[in-house]
Amino acid sequence: xxxxxxxxxxxxxxxxxxxxxxxxxxxxxxxxxxxxxxxxxxxxxxxxxxxxxxxxxxxxxxxxxxxxxxxxxxxxxxxxxxxxxxxxxxxxxxxxxxxxxxxxxxxxxxxxxxxxxxxxxxxxxxxxxxxxxxxxxxxxxxxxxxxxxxxxxxxxxxxxxxxxxxxxxxxxxxxxxxxxxxxxxxxxxxxxxxxxxxxxxxxxxxxxxxxxxxxxxxxxxxxxxxxxxxxxxxxxxxxxxxxxxxxxxxxxxxxxxxxxxxxxxxxxxxxxxxxxxxxxxxxxxxxxxxxxxxxxxxxxxxxxxxxxxxxxxxxxxxxxxxxxxxxxxxxxxxxxxxxxxxxxxxxxxxxxxxxxxxxxxxxxxxxxxxxxxxxxxxxxxxxxxxxxxxxxxxxxxxxxxxxxxxxxxxxxxxxxxxxxxxxxxxxxxxxxxxxxxxxxxxxxxxxxxxxxxxxxxxxxxxxxxxxxxxxxxxxxxxxxxxxxxxxxxxxxxxxxxxxxxxxxxxxxxxxxxxxxxxx
Amino acid sequence: xxxxxxxxxxxxxxxxxxxxxxxxxxxxxxxxxxxxxxxxxxxxxxxxxxxxxxxxxxxxxxxxxxxxxxxxxxxxxxxxxxxxxxxxxxxxxxxxxxxxxxxxxxxxxxxxxxxxxxxxxxxxxxxxxxxxxxxxxxxxxxxxxxxxxxxxxxxxxxxxxxxxxxxxxxxxxxxxxxxxxxxxxxxxxxxxxxxxxxxxxxxxxxxxxxxxxxxxxxxxxxxxxxxxxxxxxxxxxxxxxxxxxxxxxxxxxxxxxxxxxxxxxxxxxxxxxxxxxxxxxxxxxxxxxxxxxxxxxxxxxxxxxxxxxxxxxxxxxxxxxxxxxxxxxxxxxxxxxxxxxxxxxxxxxxxxxxxxxxxxxxxxxxxxxxxxxxxxxxxxxxxxxxxxxxxxxxxxxxxxxx
Numbered sequence: 034x035x036x037x038x039x040x041x042x043x044x045x046x047x048x049x050x051x052x053x054x055x056x057x058x059x060x061x062x063x064x065x066x067x068x069x070x071x072x073x074x075x076x077x078x079x080x081x082x083x084x085x086x087x088x089x090x091x092x093x094x095x096x097x098x099x100x101x102x103x104x105x106x107x108x109x110x111x112x113x114x115x116x117x118x119x120x121x122x123x124x125x126x127x128x129x130x131x132x133x134x135x136x137x138x139x140x141x142x143x144x145x146x147x148x149x150x151x152x153x154x155x156x157x158x159x160x161x162x163x164x165x166x167x168x169x170x171x172x173x174x175x176x177x178x179x180x181x182x183x184x185x186x187x188x189x190x191x192x193x194x195x196x197x198x199x200x201x202x203x204x205x206x207x208x209x210x211x212x213x214x215x216x217x218x219x220x221x222x223x224x225x226x227x228x229x230x231x232x233x234x235x236x237x238x239x240x241x242x243x244x245x246x247x248x249x250x251x252x253x254x255x256x257x258x259x260x261x262x263x264x265x266x267x268x269x270x271x272x273x274x275x276x277x278x279x280x281x282x283x284x285x286x287x288x289x290x291x292x293x294x295x296x297x298x299x300x301x302x303x304x305x306x307x308x309x310x311x312x313x314x315x316x317x318x319x320x321x322x323x324x325x326x327x328x329x330x331x332x333x334x335x336x337x338x339x340x341x342x343x344x345x346x347x348x349x350x351x352x353x354x355x356x357x358x359x360x361x362x363x364x365x366x367x368x369x370x371x372x373x374x375x376x377x378x379x380x381x382x383x384x385x386x387x388x389x390x391x392x393x394x395x396x397x398x399x400x401x402x403x404x405x406x407x408x409x410x411x412x413x414x415x416x417x418x419x420x421x422x423x424x425x426x427x428x429x430x431x432x433x434x435x436x437x438x439x440x441x442x443x444x445x446x447x448x449x450x451x452x453x454x455x456x457x458x459x460x461x462x463x464x465x466x467x468x469x470x471x472x473x474x475x476x477x478x479x480x481x482x483x484x485x486x487x488x489x490x491x492x493x494x495x496x497x498x499x500x501x502x503x504x505x506x507x508x509x510x511x512x513x514x515x516x517x518x519x520x521x522x523x524x525x526x527x528x529x530x531x532x533x534x535x536x537x538x539x540x541x542x543x544x545x546x547x548x549x550x551x552x
Numbered sequence: 553x554x555x556x557x558x559x560x561x562x563x564x565x566x567x568x569x570x571x572x573x574x575x576x577x578x579x580x581x582x583x584x585x586x587x588x589x590x591x592x593x594x595x596x597x598x599x600x601x602x603x604x605x606x607x608x609x610x611x612x613x614x615x616x617x618x619x620x621x622x623x624x625x626x627x628x629x630x631x632x633x634x635x636x637x638x639x640x641x642x643x644x645x646x647x648x649x650x651x652x653x654x655x656x657x658x659x660x661x662x663x664x665x666x667x668x669x670x671x672x673x674x675x676x677x678x679x680x681x682x683x684x685x686x687x688x689x690x691x692x693x694x695x696x697x698x699x700x701x702x703x704x705x706x707x708x709x710x711x712x713x714x715x716x717x718x719x720x721x722x723x724x725x726x727x728x729x730x731x732x733x734x735x736x737x738x739x740x741x742x743x744x745x746x747x748x749x750x751x752x753x754x755x756x757x758x759x760x761x762x763x764x765x766x767x768x769x770x771x772x773x774x775x776x777x778x779x780x781x782x783x784x785x786x787x788x789x790x791x792x793x794x795x796x797x798x799x800x801x802x803x804x805x806x807x808x809x810x811x812x813x814x815x816x817x818x819x820x821x822x823x824x825x826x827x828x829x830x831x832x833x834x835x836x837x838x839x840x841x842x843x844x845x846x847x848x849x850x851x852x853x854x855x856x857x858x859x860x861x862x863x864x865x866x867x868x869x870x871x872x873x874x875x876x877x878x879x880x881x882x883x884x885x886x887x888x889x890x891x892x893x894x895x896x897x898x899x900x901x902x903x904x905x906x907x908x909x910x911x912x913x914x915x916x917x918x919x920x921x922x923x924x925x926x927x928x929x930x931x932x933x934x935x936x937x938x939x940x941x942x943x944x945x946x947x948x949x950x951x952x953x954x
Contacts, residue, residue, distance in 0.1 A: 304837060304841075304842070333692070333693060337693055338635075338692050338693030338694070339631055339635050339693065339694070340837050342657035342839040342840060342841075342842075343635075343636075343656070343657070343686065343689050343690040343839045344656050344657035344839070345657055346690075346692050347689045347692075350689070350692060518842060
């Protein structure tokens, strides 16, 4: 091991110090590998980063909640001792309504939805639990004679069979359905259906009537189930604090992290990854390169198509990865007042998704390259739980806004201000007077997300979560087990199974795959 | 009713006509036309035998226009082609032609064809299949332009021992200096013409590339120049006999493009087709390389070979067996003919390991229809070297005088 740690020589290079890159680096380092992490930005975090957006105001610039990271991973990497603390956990969800009191999602709903909700959530949680093993493992390959692949498929089938006849039949029935129809079967309240349906389309290129949206909902619930106690949480210091803890864990395990070191390309020698070349021209050698960048960036830009087969490039090119979610950050000189929302709820998740039709109408615009005229939002007021993010007495509002297509018909340059005003106008309807408290506003369109976080297409899942880009075909056949067609090059970002969200599983699984292969 | 002559709707006249179609009509004595790549072409003009013997003893003209042609040009033309095809195109000098194949990711053949280097960064790819989507998808990440030019170029194949003499008589005094696989620019009666010393007959021969609006005049000039040297227009059937003798593969007959196969296991790799000599593993990455390397290490399960079969009955579509009693099926014949020149009963066949080794004996199950009575004949066949016919004249530069 001694010669591995000689200066300038590393076993593995990890591209990107986002949560997946850092989890990967920490896992590799704990497995005895010498690891160098290269990050383009001057700070760690990637799309899970806290930064200033107005003087004195900090915000989680892309992801603003942690709800998918497995509790096991948090304890495995001992993140608490590396400084991770929670400002809020098990945060609630409140569905905002313009003309009526808001609805707090959970027990205590008005009848008849209260009983229906209990049945529905119990059943969905059973399904989610059945899918947990599918979520946390490297997907099996199809059509191989390999026993571990077959066993994994069998385990999945068994897990679904073990649900019992009724539940299995129901899971298979709803698995390919759209969330609109599913929720119509269960509930009366438009506000409740809107709120529950929003989680199925959050961060996706779908409306509630799009096929496969029950799958995206189950995926999210399965990931939350794996998250355990940490579900819907806000770290002290914003989501970036999680990555600070991850980076400390990685460094403590022996990994080296270099910031402001953007990679220009992956160096190939004799059809094997041989290291990277930085934009500065510096070359660093390593036999293993793990990219936590998205698949298109990794293959089409960093590696280059001449090292890949045409059919594979075709699949990468066809990967659907156009972002539709924008991020709105407001610096406020007082706490926002949403009609009917108490201070306890202000520290949770506030949704503007008053009905499924509202969501579907919002999505209609996106299909034709327009932003929604009445957008849906997931709002958090992080300063309600963590005053340190803003100057004393001041507040921060962070909202994910849908839909704001990456390739806007009229271009974002022209439309940015108009959409920002539209979003503030929408908020004003639920929080009258909010507009007058705004000190500063920042809108990140998918185009900005592409530039700032170097995600091709600005899709925060690094590729749409859909049946055809899911599980053993995620991101594309031929790279779904973290291995890529080029020996020595691995994928370890959100483009891999199970996908995006601040989860860390792709990074951990990539590391495990590497440790297993070169054991 | 308008006085204008109505256009023939495409569904009534689905096949295009090549620029040589008028001459084909005039010379056709048996009205035997076939569809080829969307064009009407001649299968037989007079009789197959007459046309075949013209290939081997005189000179022949064959309309090559339907062959699909792509122009590939740009700063990255060489790396692009090297990533596309299995041979090392960096070694191909200007004004030279290379035969090659290309594969999908699985190392299975998509097509075979010829790469013409027309300039420093300009190439022409002649193929059997239309495949602009594959060629364009292969261009992602390369500075290269790919366009189909099939209709912009009329093409003729002039093949046979007197073909060079015909070119000279037509005024191409420098034609004899063309080496095999070399390209030259000439003037024929004031018309610009590109000549490559290439062909599909395994004989002395040339392929001529010209503007479609000058095609008929060039045809006429060649026919006039070749009159005393036995020139004759030929159809696809005679050419097929010659190409089997030369051991060349025909798409859809000896292999099916991996883009078109439906059943698993019907794709073929260049190693299986006996084209390992075309695969350059040392030139850098190309599509299918990793799969082909794995296959090379594993050893091919089957291979395309030449067969010399007892008797004189062509073994069309015959199944092959390991013993005369027909115990185990070990392959099948894809192309077969009686070779009039070699006086041998020859075939191309796909044979399972280990029976494809040179010298192996296999048994061909030949069915004969004798006045509506089927007879079955188990004929002894030996795996032999290809090509079956390779006369010195195909390489001699300058070619002998006639």
